[in-house]
Each structure stands twice: as C-alpha cells, then as structure tokens.
Amino acid sequence: MHPATIEKLVSRTLRGGVLMSASLLVVGTIGLFLHPSSMPPTVPAPTLAELLEAIATGASSFSIPILLLHAGILVLALTPLARVLITLLAFTAQKDWTFVVLSFIVLLVITVSISLSVS
Amino acid sequence: MPLETILLITFGGVLTGIIGALFGIGGGVFFIPFLVLLLDIPMHQAIATSLVAVIATSSAAASVNIERRFTNIRLGVLLETATTVGAVLGGMTANILSEDVLSRLFGGLLFFVAILMASRLRQRESSTPETPPAQGGKLGASYYDPALQEEVRYDVRRVPAGLGVSFFAGNVSGLLGVGGGIIKVPAMTLLCGLPMKAAAATSNFMIGVTALASVFIYFAHGHVHAVVTGAGVVGVLGGSLLGTYLSGRLHGKLIIGLFVVILITVAIEMFLQS
Numbered sequence: 290m291h292p293a294t295i296e297k298l299v300s301r302t303l304r305g306g307v308l309m310s311a312s313l314l315v316v317g318t319i320g321l322f323l324h325p326s327s328m329p330p331t332v333p334a335p336t337l338a339e340l341l342e343a344i345a346t347g348a349s350s351f352s353i354p355i356l357l358l359h360a361g362i363l364v365l366a367l368t369p370l371a372r373v374l375i376t377l378l379a380f381t382a383q384k385d386w387t388f389v390v391l392s393f394i395v396l397l398v399i400t401v402s403i404s405l406s407v408s
Numbered sequence: 409m410p411l412e413t414i415l416l417i418t419f420g421g422v423l424t425g426i427i428g429a430l431f432g433i434g435g436g437v438f439f440i441p442f443l444v445l446l447l448d449i450p451m452h453q454a455i456a457t458s459l460v461a462v463i464a465t466s467s468a469a470a471s472v473n474i475e476r477r478f479t480n481i482r483l484g485v486l487l488e489t490a491t492t493v494g495a496v497l498g499g500m501t502a503n504i505l506s507e508d509v510l511s512r513l514f515g516g517l518l519f520f521v522a523i524l525m526a527s528r529l530r531q532r533e534s535s536t537p538e539t540p541p542a543q544g545g546k547l548g549a550s551y552y553d554p555a556l557q558e559e560v561r562y563d564v565r566r567v568p569a570g571l572g573v574s575f576f577a578g579n580v581s582g583l584l585g586v587g588g589g590i591i592k593v594p595a596m597t598l599l600c601g602l603p604m605k606a607a608a609a610t611s612n613f614m615i616g617v618t619a620l621a622s623v624f625i626y627f628a629h630g631h632v633h634a635v636v637t638g639a640g641v642v643g644v645l646g647g648s649l650l651g652t653y654l655s656g657r658l659h660g661k662l663i664i665g666l667f668v669v670i671l672i673t674v675a676i677e678m679f680l681q682s
C-alpha cells in the first residue's frame with residue numbers, strides 16, 4: 290500500500306467519524322429543545338454496559354434525542370480506534386513488522402481499557 | 409437539566425474552542441473550569457466531557473495535518489504505546505480520587521500552563537528550531553513547509569525520553585481530561601529534535617487515541633453525561649472551526665499577557681473550589 294494512499298484513508302476516516310458524530314450530536318441536541326420532556330430526569334449517566342443493553346434490547350428507558358447523543362459520543366470515541374485499525378492493516382500490507390507489533394500493542398491497551406469498562 | 413444550561417454549555421464550548429484554536433491549546437484547559445466553576449457540573453463529568461471534546465477536535469485537526477504530511481505517523485504510533493498506558497492509569501486514578509483533589513491538581517496544571525505561556529512572551533516569534541541535515545533513520549521524515557517554501561527533513565533523537573514524556577502526558581490526560589499536547593509538543597521539539605509543525609501535528613495525531621484510552625473508564629463509572637457532553641462537543645467543534653478560520657495563531661504580547669492573568673485567576677478559583 291502506497292504511503293499516500295494510507296494517509297488519505299486515515300485522513301478520511303477521521304473526518305468521516307467527526308462529521309457523522311457531529312451530525313448525531315447536533316440532531317440530538319436540537320431534539321432536546323423540540324421535546325424538553327425527553328430530558329433524562331436523573332443526574333447519574335448510564336454506564337456503557339447499561340447503554341449497550343438499552344441499544345441491544347431496543348431502547349427502553351432512553352428517549353430518542355438521548356440515544357442520538359449517546360450514539361454520537363460512541364461514534365466519536367470509536368473514530369480513533371478505527372484509525373488504529375487502519376494503520377495496523379497498512380503496516381501489515383507494507384510488511385513493516387516492527388510497526389505492526391507497535392500498532393497491535395496500542396490496540397491491545399485500548400481493547401483492555403474498553404473491556405474492563407464494559408464488564 | 410434546564411434548557412438554558414444546555415445553551416450555556418454549548419456557548420462555553422464555542423468560546424473555549426475559539427480560544428483553543430487561537431492559542432494552540434486544546435479546549436480542556438478552559439472548558440473544564442467553565443463547566444465546574446460556572447455551571448456546577450461535577451468534576452468527573454467535566455473531565456469526561458472534555459475528553460470526548462478532545463477526541464473531536466484532535467481528530468478534525470489530525471485529518472487536515474495528515475493530508476499536509478506534517479504528521480510523523482510512525483513516531484506517533486511508537487509514542488502511543490506509552491501514552492495510552494499512561495492514560496489508562498490516569499483514568500483509573502482519577503476515578504479513585506475525590507473531586508476536591510482533582511480540582512486542586514487541575515489548578516496546579518493551570519499554573520504550569522500559565523508559566524509555559526508566560527515564557528512565550530520572551531521568545532522570538534519565529535520558533536523554527538535549527539534543523540540539521542538529516543538522512544535515514546527509520547523514524548526520520550520530511551514534509552513540505554509552505555511558509556519556508558522548502559522540503560524540511562529531520563531525524564528523531566532521544567526516543568526513550570520521548571516515550572517517557574509521552575507516558576507522563578498520557579497520564580495527565582487521563583487524570584485531568586486535557587489533551588496533553590502542552591507537554592508533548594515542547595518535549596518533541598526540544599528533546600526529540602522535531603520541527604515545530606511536525607511536533608504539533610504528531611502530538612495531535614496521538615491525542616485522540618490517548619483520550620480514547622481513558623474515556624471508557626469514565627464511561628464505566630457513569631460520568632459521561634449525554635446532554636452535557638453532546639452540547640459541549642457541538643460547541644467546542646464549532647468554536648474551533650471558527651477560531652481556525654479567524655486566524656492561525658495569536659502572537660500579540662498583550663493578548664498572551666492577558667491570557668496568563670486569566671489562567672492564574674482560574675487556577676486560584678479551582679483551588680478554592682475544593
């Protein structure tokens with residue numbers, strides 16, 4: 290894979306992630322203003338596990354604007370993760386094994402952090 | 409949460425985004441005190457909000473920097489191994505510490521930033537370090553500098569020191585919700601010998617992953633408030649776009665001096681908050 294191709298791919302992933310997330314957040318925030326009753330009454334935010342469960346089971350306790358906001362936050366948080374995956378694949382394609390290992394370490398640290406948070 | 413508060417959060421985000429873009433400092437340094445001091449948002453929630461905002465602004469900036477080829481992707485990935493571990497540990501520590509302790513630590517960080525900014529008053533405006541002719545080296549790279557109108561080549565020196573500083577910067581990021589560029593950029597130029605543009609771009613490239621490494625720990629403790637974070641991130645993104653559009657960077661000594669005074673005032677407020 291040519292370095293310029295990788296740079297373009299990484300750049301587009303980052304931009305796409307930010308744009309997608311920003312759209313979700315803007316629509317979610319506007320939704321809150323249009324339907325103030327959709328505001329969550331309680332102060333504590335859901336944990337990641339509760340949120341994933343709500344998404345999996347079809348959004349029981351969350352209003353649509355709140356779900357949009359959470360989706361936007363998750364898309365944003367996962368944008369750098371997608372970037373790490375792309376650089377990992379790119380170094381693999383270049384057979385640059387030192388940087389394959391280094392990318393893999395970064396991926397491992399993040400995966401451990403996320404899995405500890407979900408459990 | 410009242411709708412006025414949401415508007416205020418977005419407004420604060422816009423302001424901090426503009427200031428951040430103008431002074432070349434990530435939003436967290438301003439956004440966290442704004443949320444805590446003016447809107448009474450709990451410290452941990454403010455940190456989590458800032459971390460998500462940091463992912464947004466750094467990803468947006470990194471996408472532009474990579475296309476300009478300022479970013480040293482290999483060096484970035486190498487230093488990320490240290491900075492992510494630091495960030496995870498920082499995030500874990502923050503969720504053990506009380507709000508009071510975190511506020512005081514944040515006040516300390518603001519003093520540090522104020523001192524760093526004050527030292528800029530003494531420097532000459534052009535901050536291009538001497539770049540010795542460089543050849544080879546696996547981490548070395550080059551980019552075209554439009555201001556100098558030439559290809560800039562450089563080697564990377566003192567990698568172990570760079571790794572150590574990256575670990576520390578990640579730690580501060582996970583603990584206090586800032587990007588950590590304020591630590592990484594000087595280290596990369598002074599220790600590792602990177603030209604300013606490459607250092608800023610490479611630091612930015614790492615910051616999104618650094619924030620990602622710790623933000624899920626805040627998620628696990630229920631500190632990511634959807635409304636505060638959503639409204640805040642929208643504001644910060646809009647503000648930083650606006651700030652970048654307004655001008656590249658401010659150099660006026662009066663403005664930097666004023667900025668230092670504001671930083672110190674906020675630092676004292678954060679101390680008194682606890």
